[in-house]
Each structure stands twice: as structure tokens, then as C-alpha cells.
Amino acid sequence: MTDTTVDGAQGAKPGFLTTAALQKAVAFVVLVALLGFFSLFAPNFATGSNMVGIMQATAVNGVLGVAVTFVIISGGIDLSVGTMMTLTAVVAGIVLTNLGMPLPLGILAAIAAGAFMGAVSGFTIAELKIPPFIATLGMMQIARGLALVFSEAKPIYFNDTPSYQLLSPVSSISAIFPSIEIPNGVMIMFVVAILSSIVLTRTIVGRMIFALGSNEEAARLSGIKVNRWKILTYAICGGISGIAGLIVSSRLNSAQPALGLGYELDAIAAVVIGGTSLSGGRGTVTGTIIGAFIMSVLTNGLRVMGVQEEWKIVVTGVIIIVAVFIDIFLRKKS
């Protein structure tokens, strides 16, 4: 059997891997270029305190972005992450402030609440066959409504739990390395990102998520319990949204029940800019984090330069379209 003739050109060297890497590299270069540009043209941009500000601003969107990355790679979408974040913050507020429970219980309750609601979304999508867009659009409103109901539409403050500050503004690391003043919220984002990246690339869970997004029918015919993994995917997304809820409420020292709407779009934007394909089966957490940084560097840089705040929204829109264009362009090339 000679099979050298079967096909020489393709197969051995997968074109896609290099494309994904390339695209991440492009996003990274864009980020560096933006940093360079603002450092040159915006005085006060490249200061330590401003950098910390940028990181602070990235933490929430970054974590939410990682949450939706799971769902988007699996071929779905989750529009509820923004209001889910708010709902989980309110849950933390109720457990810690209203019930006066210790901090770990509050953290656990927030994450569990997110995971549970995520699983509910997953159930309606997998078992009731409701399209992800619709199911999570519904969940977005449900979470938003519940947050308002539970909190009686009033902010819940964490004044009785001073240790709550540990979740975001405090910089524990600066206690050890005084020169590194990275706030805990940002450290949490990095930890979430690294763990998520490992889960997606190394574990069985990640393999299933990629398989679902790549070809669900093929996965089903391969004997995979598609529904179970789908529900788990949305639960993970909800749970990570819970972490975002903790970070945001820690930074504000309060759970703001009216907050949250619109965060899902920023999160999805970060994912897309980071090169994850909205059609599923392809994507990285690193890309999402870079995408989130690109967005906050832009916002911050334009503000420091004195550009009217609202222009940032316009620029973000342009960036999304350019990012997707680069994606399509690179894929055509390979």
C-alpha cells in the first residue's frame, strides 16, 4: 500500500492552528500598538495609577468574556451574563448583609446561584430545544427582574463585611511585592482565565465543548450525551458570571440591582475581538482577555486624551467589525 500519493499537500500541517495563533497574535499586536499610541499622544496615560485603573476596568468585562467564551465555543450564545452578574451580586448582598453570614458562604452562594441559573438556561436550550438566543434573552430579563425583586430595587451595601473589599480593590500582592499594586479583582480575573484555559484545552469538559461547537450531530452520533454537556457549559458560564458579580460589587462596595444591562454585549465583543468564532468550535480564553484589554485601553486612552466619552462606543463598534473582518480574511488566506 503506497499512500504517499493519497494526498501530500494537506493533512500533515493543519492550517487552522496557525490561523488561530496568528489571529491571537494580531489582537496582541493591536493591543501593544494601542498602548504605544496612547503613551505617546496622551499625557498621563502611561502612569502606574492609570494602568491600575485600566486593569480594574478590565476585570469585570474580562471575567464575563471568559464566561461567554465557553458558551460561544460550544456553538451557543449567552445574553444573560450581564444581568446574571447583577443577580449574583444581590445574592451575595442578601447572604452577607441581610443574613449576616460569613464571607465564604456569600462567595459560594453567588457562584452557585449563577451556576444554577446557567443550568436552567442550558436545560431550556438542550431539553426544550429553545434557540440559545431566545432562551438567554429570556434569562436576561428573568435575572434582571429577580435582582430587582430580591433587593427591593435598592442597593445593598457591604459595610458590615469589610473583608468583602478583598475581592476587588485591595491588592494583596502588594503586601508581598510593594511595587506591584495589582488589585485582587484583576488577579482573580487572571486566575479565572488560566483555569478556564486549562479546562478548555486539557480536560474532558473542554473537549466536549469544542466537539459540540464543531459538529453537534457528529458528537451525538459518537455517543456523547450532548444535552448533559450543553447544560454544564451554560452552568459554567453562569458560575463564572457569579465571580464577575462578586468583583463588581466588591469594587462598588454594594450590589447595584439596576446595573448589568449592556455588559453582555461588551463581553461578547471582547470574545469576538479575541478571535473566537461566533459559529462555534474555535476560540481561546487568552484571546478574550486580550480583547477585553483592547476595549478598556481604548476607553481609557480616549478619555485621557480628552475625547468625548461617547466616541468610545463608536470606536468599539468599529473594532468589532474590523476584528471579524481580519478573522474572515485570515481564514480565507489559509
Added chain:
Amino acid sequence: MSVQTRILPTRFGGASKGTAKRVDAGKGGKTVAQAAKAAGQSVVELRGIEKSFPGVRALQDVGFDLRAGEVHALMGENGAGKSTLMKIMTGVYQPDAGEILVDGKAVTLRDPQAAQALGISIIHQELFLMNHLSAAQNIFIGREPRRGFGIFVDEAKLKRDAAAIFRRMKVDIDPAAEVGAMTVARQQLVEIAKALSYDARVLVMDEPTSALNETEVEHLFAVIEDLKAHGVGIVYITHKMDEVKRIADRVTVMRDGQYIDTLPAASTPMSTIIQLMVGRELADQHRATGHGTTEEVLRVTGLNRGKAIRNVSLSLHRGEILGIAGLMGAGRTEVARAIFGADPIDSGEIHIHGKACRIGSPADAVARGIAYLSEDRKHFGLVTGMSVRDNVTMASWGRFMQGGFMQDAALGKVAEEYVRKLKVKTPHIHQETRLLSGGNQQKVVISKWLLRDCDILIFDEPTRGIDVGAKAEIYRLLEELAAQGKAVIVISSELPEVLRLSHRIAVMCEGRITGELDGRTATQEDIMTLATQRANAA
């Protein structure tokens, strides 16, 4: 996998004795195959299988049996129920009635996994792979070797295991390569590897060669011989008669959802099989006789596109059928796509009816009366979620508008007409095309372009996956079109088809046209000589 190793021995210990024995012998060769066959007993038997879909009685009282170490061809017209029967045997569908026996014991195959656990696997007509995952990841999806508390995938072992299977199949595929970037032939080998990883004793291949070139087919056959020598029973669905003669031991013929007969492949004449399939004798002439007029309809000069098309010039006349032959990858499809405006060209001129024109997009091409039937119907030819009627009429909707409204009644009437003409097997014209059998989908695409009424028709592999009866019907239609004064280009990998249809044959190799032959006198050897005439050898 641990599941099977537990289940199988007890099964083997039960009803049957012979099946567990793997025939151990060297590679290939008739003697080995016969030895395996002699040892062969029924591994799987189907009895009285019934299956209906809404509006379609797909199977009626069908029986079938497969022995260890045999290649059992399953033949029948499009929509005869071949794929459905095999989906029932492999747990994809549940029968409405009937029995499935594995090693003589009745079993219920609740899902594909249940079948796989018994060593029964299928490679579907449409490949089902996860394009973004690697070969190794695809093979072991859902059964990954784990480490670290069963959470992490043991990638190294995964690759090693996949490499071992590929070695056993004697193919060199990189286990880490992305499946989506592979050729169809290689994807198929990955599917086979996947089936083997379940310790398959029964392997169903549904039209595995419909997208392969000759070398790839040879390679697949070598793999099949090897499997056979190891006692694997293979069901082989195909519409290609020569393949049946080459590799099958027995042939089962189905017609209209019914079992017709099972015959030894070697001693049964081809004509008998065809007659059983179509239920009548096929009177088909064997060579093209006519020729085109002298009126030039299309002239292509000096067409270039990267390495795919090199200085191609062609002319096509009114009333003519021009065949373009060549091995896969010779650039035939690329030329068609360039003429149709689907790909940009580097240089070259296209004249239609003597006038130079620039075709920048398929819409331009259609406006100038060029139709192109793509070789890949799923991606380019068919909107699978839409009805038969809408697909047939899609390219001609303009004609069926009145005051901004679609004339539904008229649409329905023409759709009915084509369904009848091409014998499209569908319960009604409102059926979604994804529910049709593979060959019937192809007929729908053909209808679409026949209805469009273009002057120049380019058919790329028009009879892929189409049964003999319908093939003859399509040949007749193409001839009729030419006789009506249309100009037709047929691209085909099947030499008999090119010879059967073409008035003139252009042969391509490595992007160039290496010669032109008179369709009435050319032989297969003539074509093959030109098709392998590489630039540096000339």
C-alpha cells in the same frame, strides 16, 4: 472500550462459535478473503424490518444478513432504503417492526453506542466529523483516555493510540492534524479508524467512494481487503457496478423499500443486478453519436488562475456536449468555477456568442445564460431546509412573479413536472430536501438548472450518488438539451460517463489542457494517457 471487552467475550461464548475467531493471515489476496468467507457465519441478521417516515414507507419486511469476513454490497435505486436499513442496523434509527440478531441473539439497539458496543459501526453517506478537532481527538471523542482524577485528557496516549490504529491500517495520517484541513479521502480514513477503535466486527460504508479519485479508491480497497482478512464483515453501499465486481462477495438488491434478492457477486452478470434494481431492462445506448453545430457559443482563451488553471483555452458550440476529463485535482472544477465567475481569474478572455465579456460573479454568469451545477451539492447547490418545490424553482423565481407576488400554483406545477421527469422520490413537493435520500437531492439540483433554461450548462459530476436508472434518465435529458440547441459541458471522473455522453472530450492535467479527443472514437486509454501527461514529462 472497557465496556466492550467485558461484553464481547460473553457474547462470543454464547450462541456462536465461529465469529470470534479472527482469521489470521497475511495481506490481501483472494485466498485470504476466501478463507475468511469460509469461516464466515452470520454476525448480524435483520428480519422483517419495517420503517416508515411521515408520508414515506421506507422499508417493508426487509431481511439482510452479514457474515464475518465478507464484503456484502447493498444496491438499489436512489431512495430504495439502503441508508435507512443500515441506520437501523447501527442503532441510528429504531425499526417500527422486525428483529435484529447479533451472533444469533435478538438485540435492541437503542442508540449508536449500543451498536458500537457490539462492534457494529457505520461510516455515513455524509461524513460526520468534528472539523475543528484533530484526527486523534475525533477518533476517541467521548472515550478519551484520562489522567489526573479522570479530569484531564491524556493527549499523549490519545495520539499514541490513534497512531497505532493508523499503523494497523497502513496509512500515514498525523494524529494531531486538524480533520477540517484534510481531503475527503483522508477524512474517510479517519472515520474508518474511528470505527476500528471500537473493535468493529461489522463496518457499514455508505457510498464511501463517491468523492474519491482513483488512487484514493485503490487505497480504500486495500484497507477493506485488510479488514476482511481480519474477519471484519463489511456492508458496502455503492452505485458503481465495477466496484461491486472488484470487492464484493455477495450482493443484496433492494427496490422501493423491499428486499429483492441476494446473489454471489462473482457469478452474477452485471445486467442481472441492474435489472433487479430497476425492475426492468435498461435500454441504454453505449456511445455518443451526435455532434454539435459550428456555431460557437462560448470561447475561453488563455485562462490563468494561480497554479490551478494554466493557459486554458476552450470552445463550445451550440448543440454540443463537451466532456472535460482528468484526474481529481486536474483543475476541471476550477475552470468551471472561473467561467461561472465564482473565482477571480488572473488573466484570460471569455467570449459569449462572439462578444468579449467580463464575468465577475455567478450572478453575471447566470444573467448571460450560464448555469453551473456544483460538485458539492450540500454546500453550493441545495438549500436543505427548503422544500423540493422552492429548490427546483429557486433560480427561476423571477419568471414566477406577478405584481410582486409569487405564483405559487405555477411554481407547484413546474416542480411537479420535474419531480415526475427525473423520478425524484419524495412524498410531495413540499418535503424539505434534507429529508430526501442523497441521490434524490442531486436530482433536485439538476432540476433547478434545467428549469432555468440557460444556453450554456456546466455540469460538474452530475451523477454523483445517482443510481443507474436515474443516470440513464439524466444522460437522456442532457442529450435532449443538446438537441434543443443548448451547449453543455460535463465534468466527470467516471470515464464511461464521459465517453457515453461527450461529442468532444477535453482532457486536463495539472491545470493545463493536454489534448482534445473526438468523443465518438476515443477510448479510456486515450483519456488516461492525456490525463497523466505531466508537464515535465512532456
